[in-house]
Amino acid sequence: MVIMKRIGMLLMLMLASVMARAELVVEVTQGVEAPTAIAVVPFGNETGKALPEDVAAIVQQDLQRSGFFQPMARENMLGFPVQKSELYFRDWRIAKMDYVVIGRSVPVGGDEISVRFELYDVLREQSLLSEQVTTNRDNLRDGAHFIADRLFERLTGLKGAFSTRIVYVTAEQLSAQKQRFRLQLADWDGARARTILESSEPILSPVWSMDGSKLAYVSFETGKPAIYVQYLATGRRERIQSFPGLNGAPAWSPDGNSLALVLSRDGNPEIYVLDLQSRQLQRITRHYGIDTEPSWSPDGQSLIFTSDRGGQPQIYRLDLASRNLERLTFEGNYNARGRLTQDGRFLAMVHRSRGGGNGFDIAVQDLKTDRLDVLTRSGMVESPSIAPNGSVVIYATQEGTRGVLSAVSLDGRVQFRMPAVSGDVREPAWSPYLR
């Protein structure tokens, strides 16, 4: 009896599984690789006064520049709804929008403004996000970037990096002998730039600490290259001990306790790690070739650097515990200035393809598959730096005879030029997430 029952059960189960499998499954393996269509409707202004910034325009530009979104041009919008009751999903659906963002600014009192924004899924006709952010009139850009961060995170699952900052160096030829170098701090989109250091001697290789509170850079202000640390909140500067010969390319470890740097005190450029507390110096590389441009892996376990030990510059990775050395790049005859995304999967670099002439371009290599993609076609790029969420690479390039800043989304879909600033712009460095 029991056995019969068991067999019966088994049969039932088998039947059930057969039935379950009988549910038709369609496999979709192809699609349109396109950015997500989103409409950021101009926000209503109920403050009674003109606002210094167009919040919706900033949000729209942020989203578009990430490469993940294709915002709808304002002139194509049939209407500018400000509230849910004015929103007709059908219209936006016909306009082939997947998402629509509406919002309005309301006064809070004094110079404070509250921006209420809502995100809707057009196809499912449901609200995905409804929040508000309160900022000072003068800091409306911060509010706009914050809104873009929230939308980005809700729609992609990735943390938005629109509230981060960049630093870069500008050089101006004032007269035949006189030059002016400036270290500038700006929004990620280049807006609101301000000078945090001015010098008549070159400033090189600015780099952020992982907590975003300070910078390290090389300055020639004493006539010789020396590494300085500058605190952003106070402007206080600190000279790290300098060594004979070349002192260059500092890089903060993720825990902020050490600085990787390049010194030529033992002959040719080698990579060292300086413990910032004990001031102890540890030599990392030992080769007659040039080893330079160190950068930490996000876990702090290894350093990646450029070396010409193979006859041409290529990027290597050295495991700090085991001292295992591994060459990462093989495509092209020049790969330098490697930077890893925070997930450690992608390596952005300056790349020159084999037989590709003299052009240097930004390339990104998937370390999982070793696939390498060239993202730019400008032919003259330098100093790539990656956004903390890995969505965009910023780099310096030449426009005519002038250096400018450009950026490209990691998938290469979107490229954009940073607002023009006076002088020759170079050496951009993207901040980590800021609090």
Added chain:
Amino acid sequence: MEIRSYIVPFLLALGVHALVLVLLSTHWIDHAEPRRQVPRHIEAQMIDLTALAKRQAEQARIAEEKVRQAEQVRQAERKRQEQVAAEKRQQELARRQAEADARRKAQQEVERKRQQELAQQRAAEQKRQAEQAARRKAEAAERKRKAEELARREAAEARRKAEAAAQAEAERKRQQQLAEAELQQALQRERQAREAAARQASQAVMGDIQSYIQAMLQSSWRIPSTARNGMEAVVAIHFLPSGEVDQAYIDTSSGNAAFDNSAVQAVYRVQRFPRVAEIDPILFERRLRKLLVKFRPEGLRW
């Protein structure tokens, strides 16, 4: 209990009687002596008649003697009479005493007998009662035993009956199950046969509709920038017979929000699959009411 409480008084009574008897018995033994002395007094008189005979003196003396003798005789006679009377009195007394004794004795005897009888009766009664109690007890025990026996028998009977019933029921069920299983098998065979036929007939249709849905979704799926090769999300679609999408939702997530969203949106973007409405309603119910779509990008850069 009641009977035992009589034992002490009974023994006391017996003791009192025995004491009285002992006391009286000495009396009877002491009075036996005087009765034997009586004949000796009579012999003493006969010795006086053979005395000396002298005329004058003698006569006087005889007369005197005679008088004295008469007196003596009288006195003796009186004495004798007195003695007889005393004796008689004594006898009477003894007799009365004896009679009283006898009577008392008889009475005592009667009493004793009565007591004895009473005791006997009591003993008998006690015995009877004891017997009765014993009998009652025995009877009760017997009744109890019988009742128990009956109960046991009944329980056994009930059990037997229940077992029989259960067996019968089990047998019935088994039969029923067998029948059902047969029916099921028959139904299943039939269904399978029908399904096989339907499948054969509908295979072409389903194949068509499958590639139709696939084509519709491939043209509507916008693969987001966060998508990577190897990501996989399964979307469940519920159709209305009109071919419209009733609802679509993530059945198995890829782990990436943007990717999942894009898959669901691909379905909603199509909104209506006109050719689904042309499907035979039975086929629709069976195969197309709910559909699983696996979104698995191939050939992405990463």
